[in-house]
């Protein structure tokens with residue numbers, strides 16, 4: 466994490482004037498105190514226990530249909546269900562229509578109505594599951610006749626920022642550029658979230674969803690709403706409700722803009738890019754060990770696939786998508802890590818790797834992560850095609866992206882406690898002796914992953 470100096474950097478031969486010594490001393494002491502506090506906060510944050518939660522992205526699934534799937538999702542180990550935006554939106558039945566609001570006071574869309582959503586949330590709670598609602602509060606629909614005069618049921622032209630493109634490349638922060646005031650894609654009317662009236666309307670929407678039982682929110686396009694505006698809008702959300710924001714991109718430092726506001730987490734596109742590079746042709750999985758590019762563990766929602774990495778029609782978008790099997794192996798990685806809150810896209814939920822990885826994530830809560838060199842496991846085990854992720858001394862996940870099996874006959878598990886371990890996909894058993902040797906070796910199929918948990 467890059468810390469911004471709180472005092473000007475020394476330049477040239479500039480001297481401190483004697484009359485300013487007391488002031489400078491106070492300023493220096495304040496600086497040091499703040500730096501100490503930041504260091505302590507970082508230390509405390511990095512040692513926070515990992516979350517055992519895994520989000521299931523119920524993307525564009527009608528609420529009634531989703532309600533019938535809840536027992537199965539619970540059995541699969543998910544405990545957070547993320548539903549698509551429920552407000553009255555663009556009349557198109559295509560998924561993108563849900564991301565173009567018309568009226569926040571009416572919950573009715575092709576996915577269902579207010580009663581459907583209420584019953585879905587009630588059923589989820591009865592199953593012990595929580596529901597996150599995807600909310601679009603940055604912009605409105607570009608559909609006629611609303612777009613023609615900027616007259617929506619509860620907004621008129623004065624409630625929008627003037628039409629403009631995002632000329633500064635989507636990378637400005639905190640309202641300093643058109644990224645927060647411009648129209649998304651140049652065509653979606655951008656709400657003036659600095660206005661008390663607009664903020665009030667959006668607060669009413671969130672409050673309405675909370676009244677229906679919502680346990681938290683995904684805030685769509687949060688990068689395009691300034692931090693002060695977000696802080697004001699989410700002030701109506703109780704602290705015990707979870708919020709994360711969608712920030713597409715990885716080099717703007719946005720994650721440092723929102724945490725501190727209601728403990729908002731951010732989508733980890735840095736990790737996604739790192740995974741795409743590591744799993745791609747010529748990539749090296751070992752580069753993911755103690756990942757340098759990912760967000761701090763406590764503030765990241767981690768994923769290999771979301772609807773934003775898919776293009777309309779379900780194809781992978783070229784910028785963020787990569788080989789489908791490699792994306793599944795990347796699911797294994799986000800589930801095997803201690804850091805982050807994993808999100809699984811609906812289409813991946815039934816894959817054996819995801820099902821095993823979700824249970825691995827749940828069972829090894831609070832176990833520290835450690836990336837072990839493959840040569841410590843088996844002679845010749847160190848390879849760009851393999852990643853060994855230990856969780857404390859109670860489990861290990863191994864990812865093999867090579868086309869060939871990894872099947873050494875002589876294996877050691879120097880970090881695992883003596884005892885037997887169950888593999889969560891095949892149900893096979895691996896036993897670690899007192900000297901850390903393993904009986905029977907290993908056999909990990911090509912293009913696959915395994916998850917061993919102590920019995």
Ligand SMILES: [Ca+2]
Nearest residue numbers: 645655689690
């Ligand atoms: Ca905006």
